[in-house]
Amino acid sequence: MRKILYIIGLTTFVFSCTSQKNVKKKSYSPPKPVTQPKTVVKTGVSEKPKPQVTNEHGVEFFTTNIGDVTKNDNTASYGSIVSAKPIGYKVVKTYFPAIAQNFRQKYLILHYTALLDDKSITVLTEQNVSSHYLVNNTGDNEIYQLVDENKRAYHAGISSWRNDKNLNDTSIGVEIVNSGYTTDAMGNRVFASFSDEQIRKVAALAKDIITRYQIPPTNVLGHADIAPTRKQDPGPMFPWKRLYEQYQIGMWYDEEMKKSFYDLASIDFTTKYYEPSFIFNIQTQLQKFGYGVDPSGKWDDATKKTIEAFQYHFRPQNFSGIMDAETWAILQALNLKYATK
Structure with missing residues (x-):
């Protein structure tokens, strides 16, 4: 009896150990996140259609402006398009023209x-x-x-x-x-x-x-x-x-504005004429309008010729090269009307 009980116990132990060896040990795995499909972002050029380059007898032209004319940007060509011809390569106008351009002719x-x-x-x-x-x-x-x-x-x-x-x-x-x-x-x-x-x-x-x-x-x-x-x-x-x-070509002053400046200038214009500060101010006003004169505070030859050129254009009745009250008033009126931006 004792021998039988020993055999039964031994068999139970062996079966228990064998069962534990065959059991796989489970490890913890976090749940996988749900991946949403990615939105494809197009990074290519704009699909906005551009006017086509025209070809006449092998010569290319582009006469449509797609630039911003308010910024003096203009993409139109008033002659044939000039392009490079690199040996072994082809220059194409797939993306022609870029809008960021303007004319050389200012x-x-x-x-x-x-x-x-x-x-x-x-x-x-x-x-x-x-x-x-x-x-x-x-x-x-x-x-x-x-x-x-x-x-x-x-x-x-x-x-x-x-x-x-x-x-x-x-x-x-x-x-x-x-x-x-x-x-x-x-x-x-x-x-x-x-x-x-x-x-x-x-x-x-x-x-x-x-x-x-x-x-x-x-x-x-x-x-x-x-x-x-x-x-x-x-x-x-x-x-x-x-x-x-x-x-409607070019510049000219407004008569009423000129008259208002003239009325102010005629009060003490002659008394200030040779003051360096007055001369410097005249030169600065000429420079502000556009002339390439260097303010020096002196009635030098360059200033006299610049005043003369100004008078040729805007006061042709008297082109003495002397800055009188009327010439000064015209200059002030023009600087006000065509202020530098």
Whole structure:
């Protein structure tokens, strides 16, 4: 009996140990989070359709503006599109054009040739001086183009206006056939007039250029404005006021505003004329308007020529180079009307 009980106990122990070996030990696993499907974010270019580049006989053009004209941004091309042609590669216009661009042509500069028609053509086409256009004085309806608008013409030379210098880089030049000036027995300059046909041509040409390139009135200037110590053209006989009133081209002052400044200036203008602070203020006002004059507090030659250039443009009845009350009033009225932004 004792032997039987021993066998039963031994069998129970072996079975118990064997069962424990076969039991897998469970470990704790945290529940897996539910993953939401990701939203695909497109990082490519805008799908907004752009006007197509047109192709005429293998030459590409883009004449639609998608830029912001209020910021003088314009993507339109007024000639064929110029593109690189790298060997072994293809330049494509899949994303053409970018809206962040504007025209190089910021200024319209008017000149006279101081030469007759034939001589003007020869000089402007065969020597180291040129302009984009030449307005003749032959009474026809032709305007000569001499330089592509997308290229620089050599018409402005050393020049400045407001914050810009070397205006060949940023301007379109228009030369007008005119003999310039002669000097009388008293040493005074006597300027030649422009024909009515010429002024109508200039007006039509200028209107077209400033409209296409969104050139502001403050950037329609004469050569004397941007280089007053060197140049006199287009001179006091050029009808700036007529262009402003009849064609809305360029700048002119408001008469009432000028009168109000004149009434103030006439009180003690002459008593202050030679005071350095007064001279410095005049030079600063000329500089503020756009002229490249350095304030020195002295009536130096550069200041006199700058006043003279200003008078050619805005007070042609008297271009003495002397800052009188009327010239001062005109300058104040213009600075108020065309304040620098």
